[in-house]
Amino acid sequence: MTYIARTIGVSKTYEGIEVVSDVNMNIKQGEIYGFLGPNGAGKTTMMKMLTNLVKPTFGEIELFGEKLTPTSYEVLKRMGSIIEYPFFYDRLSARDNLELHCEYMGFHNKKVINDMIEKVGLKDTGKKAVRDFSLGMKQRLGIARALITTPELLILDEPINGLDPVGIKEMRDLFKRLSTEYRITLLISSHILGEIEQIADTVGVIRGGRLVEEVSMESIRGLHSEYVELQAVDIRKATYVIEHQLGLQNFKLMDEQTVRIYDKGLVPSQLTSQLIEHGVQIESIFKRSHSLEEHFLNLVKGDGDVA
């Protein structure tokens, strides 16, 4: 497994208060890593540490396999970020803003500007001043600016915050494109699950400065599909009926009395009538669906505002 960024036991204390505690994050090359947590959980602080804006009190950070130190300039050149709200000259156009940025950064390859403007979908804005941009357009311009040095890793703190549904959709599409077409690894923070779950490959959940979960969305989806749970006196007989009479394959014996059936095509009324017909005494039967939302809400319970 190639990790583009890792944190090893990272903590940060401000004025005697530990706001990030012993965090181990593992961001794989090429993925979209969704960093989810309520306001004040420590997302921005983590991102600032990853970009060398803030030094960890304890622990280590590895970027592109190298330990991050105060002089890791080469490593930092391989990443782009938007952590605070990006500043623009609001009387100037998107292109002029990006040109000024290149000059300021001493980056002489201005040819990339057109590519970046196109990449983030601002090609048609022409001479329009940034002050007349929507919030979504400004966010995309910020991303274009962060992409100018063609980073391999892009770190975005709450990039969807405040956008309307159209803006959110455009931003999501942009993230997917950056990931699939341009192979950029993305670390995106949010306090809203719905924003993260549709795009992320891996989700890290932070609460009160602690990373309470880091998991692939694929495994989470698998875990939280719907199932029917059956309790019966003679569970062996019940599984025989499930397998041979109803032709179902996807079930799991949980204990001496309980079986969970994951088959999507299962009709519970059919199951009960077959079981009764074959003399199986049913103790209980119910359909369960533990949604993704419930799962994450349970993880951050107590802190309130993860939606």
Ligand SMILES: Nc1ncnc2c1ncn2[C@@H]1O[C@H](COP(=O)(O)OP(=O)(O)OP(=O)(O)O)[C@@H](O)[C@H]1O
């Ligand atoms: N420079 C600082 N000095 C003191 N405390 C700080 C500083 N920066 C952040 N904190 C505190 O650290 C905690 C975590 O803040 P952080 O901004 O990392 O959280 P967050 O998850 O990004 O939340 P939000 O989405 O509200 O920005 C908060 O309690 C915050 O008040």
